[in-house]
Amino acid sequence: MIWITELLILTILLICAVGAIHVKDLLSSAILLGAYSFLMCILWAEMGAVDVAFTEAAVGAGISTAFFIGAIYQTTRRTKD
Amino acid sequence: MIRLYDDLIIQTVCRIMIPFIQLFALYVITHGHYSPGGGFQGGCILGASFILMVIAYDIKWMKKRFSEYTNIFMIAFGVFIYAFVGLICIILGAEYLNYGILHKVLPADPVKVRALATLGIEISVGITVMAVMVSIFLNLATFGKHERGEV
Numbered sequence: 001m002i003w004i005t006e007l008l009i010l011t012i013l014l015i016c017a018v019g020a021i022h023v024k025d026l027l028s029s030a031i032l033l034g035a036y037s038f039l040m041c042i043l044w045a046e047m048g049a050v051d052v053a054f055t056e057a058a059v060g061a062g063i064s065t066a067f068f069i070g071a072i073y074q075t076t077r078r079t080k081d
Numbered sequence: 082m083i084r085l086y087d088d089l090i091i092q093t094v095c096r097i098m099i100p101f102i103q104l105f106a107l108y109v110i111t112h113g114h115y116s117p118g119g120g121f122q123g124g125c126i127l128g129a130s131f132i133l134m135v136i137a138y139d140i141k142w143m144k145k146r147f148s149e150y151t152n153i154f155m156i157a158f159g160v161f162i163y164a165f166v167g168l169i170c171i172i173l174g175a176e177y178l179n180y181g182i183l184h185k186v187l188p189a190d191p192v193k194v195r196a197l198a199t200l201g202i203e204i205s206v207g208i209t210v211m212a213v214m215v216s217i218f219l220n221l222a223t224f225g226k227h228e229r230g231e232v
Contacts, residue, residue: 050117051119053117055122058129062125062129066132067218067221074221
């Protein structure tokens with residue numbers, strides 16, 4: 001049964017990754033990257049790499065989202081291209 | 082950039098949550114050699130608690146508790162502990178960061194000394210990572226004004 005869960009997480013991960021590239025709003029893009037990071041963390045933990053999952057949750061989903069939001073506040077929220 | 086939003090719900094929740102986040106970060110740092118986690122992850126969580134403080138309150142409010150001088154001092158202090166433990170191992174006649182040799186100066190057997198010195202390394206890495214994360218966020222969020230002393 002575990003492969004169904006894995007396939008579900010991978011599908012949502014792919015949607016998040018493609019959405020983060022294509023969305024016009026930069027704040028939504030940062031939040032989608034945070035969601036991508038968190039799903040990646042679940043995937044690492046499910047594969048047995050608990051230490052990597054911990055790092056991904058602390059750095060990817062926690063710190064880097066805060067850094068992205070701090071950087072977006074210095075620019076415009078909409079992308080030009 | 083970050084102004085003082087007087088949002089009661091966010092500020093109260095953050096005031097309750099921040100001590101528990103910091104306690105969990107200290108747990109992750111001190112149990113780094115038994116369980117998943119370690120200096121880097123614990124330092125990131127500890128830095129995230131200070132970043133949460135900046136987001137919920139104000140930079141000035143946070144600087145009263147964790148000043149810029151302390152921040153820069155902690156960046157250098159963690160690196161200093163790391164290099165100091167490594168250099169003591171060289172002076173005692175082993176390789177860099179070979180902690181087992183420290184049983185010559187500490188009153189314990191080599192296995193316990195190795196675990197203890199690993200804890201010291203984890204703590205130093207945690208201090209440096211925490212201070213660097215807070216420093217990066219402050220410089221990023223204030224558009225360089227923090228570096229020039231205008232905030």
